[in-house]
Amino acid sequence: MTPDPQSKGVVIAGAGQAxxxxxxxxxxxxxxxxxxxxxxxxWLPYQRPPLSKAFLQGxxxxxxxxxRPETFYIDHRIDVLLGHNIAAIDRNRCCVHLPSGHEVxxxxxxxxxGARNRVLQLPGADLxxxxxxxxxxxxxxxxxxxxxxxxxxxxxxxxxGLELAATAAxxxxxxxxxxxxxxxxxxxxxxxMSEFFRELHHRHGVEILLATNTREILGRDGRVSxxxxxxxxxxxxxxxxxxxxxxxxxxxxxxxxxxxxxxxxVDEQLRTADPKIYAIGDCALHPNPxxxxxxxxxxxxxxxxxxxxxxxxxxxxxxxxxxxxWFWTEQFEAKLQMVGLSRDCDQVETRGDPATxxxxxxxxxxxxxxxxxxxxxxxxxxxxxxxxxxxx
Amino acid sequence: xxxxxxxxxxxxxxxYRSDAGQxxxxxxxxxxxxxxxxxxxxxxxxxxxxxxxxxxxxxxVYVDEEFLSKLPPIAEDEAEMLKTTFSPRKPNSRLSxxxxxxxxxxxxxxxxxxxxx
Numbered sequence: 001m002t003p004d005p006q007s008k009g010v011v012i013a014g015a016g017q018a019x020x021x022x023x024x025x026x027x028x029x030x031x032x033x034x035x036x037x038x039x040x041x042x043w044l045p046y047q048r049p050p051l052s053k054a055f056l057q058g059x060x061x062x063x064x065x066x067x068r069p070e071t072f073y074i075d076h077r078i079d080v081l082l083g084h085n086i087a088a089i090d091r092n093r094c095c096v097h098l099p100s101g102h103e104v105x106x107x108x109x110x111x112x113x114g115a116r117n118r119v120l121q122l123p124g125a126d127l128x129x130x131x132x133x134x135x136x137x138x139x140x141x142x143x144x145x146x147x148x149x150x151x152x153x154x155x156x157x158x159x160x161g162l163e164l165a166a167t168a169a170x171x172x173x174x175x176x177x178x179x180x181x182x183x184x185x186x187x188x189x190x191x192x193m194s195e196f197f198r199e200l201h202h203r204h205g206v207e208i209l210l211a212t213n214t215r216e217i218l219g220r221d222g223r224v225s226x227x228x229x230x231x232x233x234x235x236x237x238x239x240x241x242x243x244x245x246x247x248x249x250x251x252x253x254x255x256x257x258x259x260x261x262x263x264x265x266v267d268e269q270l271r272t273a274d275p276k277i278y279a280i281g282d283c284a285l286h287p288n289p290x291x292x293x294x295x296x297x298x299x300x301x302x303x304x305x306x307x308x309x310x311x312x313x314x315x316x317x318x319x320x321x322x323x324x325x326w327f328w329t330e331q332f333e334a335k336l337q338m339v340g341l342s343r344d345c346d347q348v349e350t351r352g353d354p355a356t357x358x359x360x361x362x363x364x365x366x367x368x369x370x371x372x373x374x375x376x377x378x379x380x381x382x383x384x385x386x387x388x389x390x391x392x
Numbered sequence: 393x394x395x396x397x398x399x400x401x402x403x404x405x406x407x408y409r410s411d412a413g414q415x416x417x418x419x420x421x422x423x424x425x426x427x428x429x430x431x432x433x434x435x436x437x438x439x440x441x442x443x444x445x446x447x448x449x450x451x452x453v454y455v456d457e458e459f460l461s462k463l464p465p466i467a468e469d470e471a472e473m474l475k476t477t478f479s480p481r482k483p484n485s486r487l488s489x490x491x492x493x494x495x496x497x498x499x500x501x502x503x504x505x506x507x508x509x
Contacts, residue, residue: 064424
């Protein structure tokens with residue numbers, strides 16, 4: 001049964017890309033009832049992808065990451081409550097509680113709570129000069145610290161860690177990346193791709209240690225001074241960045257008695273166990289036909305397309321979420337575009353020569369292409385999106 | 393509130409016309425993209441869901457013919473994304489995130505398509 005969003009309106013928990021897009025799509029679809037976005041940070045919804053790249057490289061100021069100016073929300077009658085997360089959900093009375101004691105009623109509640117950085121539990125992890133990057137505030141702090149830093153150690157060779165490594169190296173810093181897996185971005189790409197990026201970073205002077213664990217972050221007078229690896233080697237640093245993945249923000253769902261494992265569990269229409277409550281974006285563990293099961297995706301595409309899917313449902317056009325997953329990362333001169341989900345493929349084939357800096361990796365499962373990763377070959381990426389599209 | 397000092401930047405005027413014929417003139421800082429000029433000024437005809445990474449085609453515009461020769465050439469990634477626009481691609485179609493505003497583009501007129509997604 002479709003909830004009754006027209007009367008009491010939609011409350012969106014989370015002011016990130018998914019929350020913004022939902023409000024935007026609802027208004028574009030002619031939805032007329034109240035829309036309230038509630039976000040824990042003090043900023044209007046902004047884009048995260050440029051934080052590790054254009055912003056830290058100094059190409060864009062922080063204001064340019066703002067998705068829409070304040071006038072947009074006023075013009076479209078979207079209430080934005082910033083600076084505090086929802087404290088609790090009252091499912092019986094269909095309202096959310098704010099820390100201030102205020103209540104906001106909902107016809108439909110959409111959890112777009114995102115994710116937070118996984119905190120590395122290591123001795124010295126609380127030293128001054130140990131940084132993470134997810135929020136705009138963290139990006140501004142990092143920009144200030146990068147200015148005076150000379151030697152940077154990045155713990156984690158995933159997308160964020162490597163984008164930061166490329167940015168810092170481009171700024172002329174000395175950079176060391178420490179990754180526990182035996183190859184870079186191991187969770188996401190094939191070995192040939194990992195090797196291409198290792199070589200790329202190496203060519204730009206980034207040092208990379210694979211299959212290496214950190215024992216301790218070292219400090220002097222409360223400030224970070226280096227890192228000790230599990231083999232006892234010590235590497236000096238005046239800034240340590242940690243990028244070891246994220247944890248979905250699902251506490252308010254748990255407290256409300258909704259099923260949660262690695263994310264808030266939703267059905268193919270992105271509804272939680274409560275038909276008036278949806279979850280979208282990084283926090284949503286959803287059935288995805290491209291994954292062949294439940295998956296949680298951390299991407300702009302997933303945030304935007306899931307927001308659209310729920311906007312459709314709330315305006316009387318419900319359908320299953322089937323959008324093709326795509327992702328991108330930019331490191332030095334390489335733009336890696338990914339489409340599909342390759343995690344349980346059984347065949348990998350490379351087209352083009354990685355040595356030329358332009359090539360694609362095709363992933364197949366049971367003789368069917370399930371994903372394409374392209375470096376500087378945008379035609380292959382677009383062909384992949386068409387190939388993998390599911391038409392209703 | 394900004395953490396950075398604001399110094400006034402030189403701008404160029406960009407004229408955005410909606411599919412319905414509504415016209416908005418906006419002073420866009422030199423160096424920003426035509427897409428940024430639109431989203432920062434609440435022009436709804438441009439969505440820009442990927443934020444200017446040339447990964448979506450929701451900042452599609454039709455550029456007035458007389459300005460076409462003043463634009464940077466279409467790079468490979470833009471050419472590919474232009475094949476995926478929601479509204480029909482025309483000879484004067486461009487992705488506005490790939491159009492940095494320059495002094496030479498002062499007065500540039502673009503029309504947003506009927507829909508971006």
